[in-house]
Amino acid sequence: MSMNYFSKEHEMFRESLRDFLNKEVKGNIDKWESDHKIPRDIWKKMGDQGFLGLTYPEKYGGFDLDFFFEVILFEEMSKMNSGGFVITQQVVQCMSSPYILKYGSEELKEKYLPGIISGDLIGCIGITEPDAGSDVKSIKTKAEDKGDHYLLNGSKTFITNGVYGDFVVTVAKTDSNAGAKGISLIVVDLNSKGINRTKIDKLGWHASDTAEISFDNVKVPKENLIGEEGKGFYYLMNGLQLERLIFVPSCVGAMEFAISESIKYMKQRKSFGQTIDKFQALRHKIASLSSEIESAKVFGYYCCELYNKNIYDVKLCSMAKLLVTELHEKVSTECLQFFGGNGFSEEYPLARMYRDCRVGTIGAGTSEIMREIIAKAVIDDAEFKEVKS
Structure with missing residues (x-):
């Protein structure tokens, strides 16, 4: 299109x-x-x-x-x-x-x-902790003010690029008694003394490295504070819209690849004396999936255009992320089915996609969180405004 x-x-x-x-x-x-x-x-x-x-x-x-x-x-x-x-x-x-x-x-x-x-340089973002995922306010990592530096203690988990990366934008509490207003963002060089990185084995995304990172009395220069102390939570809430919206192109590209590979396979795979792309049930499934992908793409691109124009719309970003990640799961499942037993083999492309797509409805805000944000906007007339620095 x-x-x-x-x-x-x-x-x-x-x-x-x-x-x-x-x-x-x-x-x-x-x-x-x-x-x-x-x-x-x-x-x-x-x-x-x-x-x-x-x-x-x-x-x-x-x-x-x-x-x-x-x-x-x-x-x-x-x-x-x-x-x-x-x-x-x-x-x-x-x-x-x-x-x-x-x-x-x-x-x-x-x-x-x-x-x-x-x-x-390879960077990463350190938000999630062993005991704090969607509830960012509950993080326990602390950055204690020591005059000319912060002393960082705590741990982060599920950190993409955490093993081989060079730095991590770390979410830490600079004031443990101030709730969201006590959270700050600090850039931490990952070769600093007191940092330990442990690689996590994952269901999918095998080519990327994911780590648990622990900070044990890590000295970080005060100059590495991003923006103002106590503004980190609000910076994150602003930044998460891009983090969620970027799932649109990655899911669209992957789904288009899945359809293309499925059609290619169907055109050469024979059953009952003919290639399976001639079977109406499979043809109509491709038609339905293609229609859904195009619809998601149109809406997703619209949301991207809003972002391109610096229009801050939390509801639509959440809708886009929810829509494309859940559709990606559906497309991966249905396309794997086209391959029959071969779809279950790592020699064919859908096995990898089936594993990789699963994290989409979890990372950058789960589908459950997306639905609650949307519900607040639609049912409760909640307004989400960008926090200016």
Whole structure:
């Protein structure tokens, strides 16, 4: 479907990106999945080709492009059929570094953003803890003010890029008695003394690394505070909209890949003397799934356009995240079924997607949380306003 969100320049970028991914990534994905690790040089190559830092300012090495270039980036990356490959840069570009860009000091921006854009630095976001997930206010990690530095103690879990990353934007309490107003964001270099990182084995996203990170009296310079003390919770609530919205392109790209691979398989698989793409039941299932994907894409792109225009809409971002992640699960399940017993084999693409898609309804706010946010807006007339720094 052609949409006016994409210009000629957008499509030229898409073609260039596809060529790069087919040449540098496609043939390596299986090895990265089995190794449970992505070589860092691929990020450097992407940086060198101008595929990172698309929406970041030119003064830090970025390109000052609109959000739909990033939409294209993650759609096309998702068609490589490795959720771990996609999430690694989503975390860097959309979930951790934006806090530095939007709220950080000039010193922090100059220290981290050029490396993020060049592909030399890998960042992560440290929110979730062993006893605190959706309830961010209940975090226990503390950053004690020691004059010229903070002393950080606590632990984080399910941290994507936490094993091989260079820094973590850490959510910590700088005032344990102030509730949400006592939460701050602090950049912590992951090679600091007192940090221990333990790799977590996962159901999916095998190519990416996920860690539990513990902080034991870690000294962090006061200059690494992002924005103001006590504003971290509100920064997070603002930033989570991008974190949720970025599921739109990654799910759309993955679902389109699933349909394409299913049709390809159906056209060569024979049963009862004919290829199975001739069976009405399967044809109609493809038709229904394709219709749902296109509908989700139209709504998702609309939400992306609002974000592109700096329109803050928590309800619609939550709807988009809920819609595409749950549809991704449905599409993965139905497309795996087209492959019959082969769908259960790791030799075919849907097995991996089936594993990878499951985290979509959990990360960045569970489907249950999304429904409650939507219910508050629709039933209780709740208003969600962006907190200005």
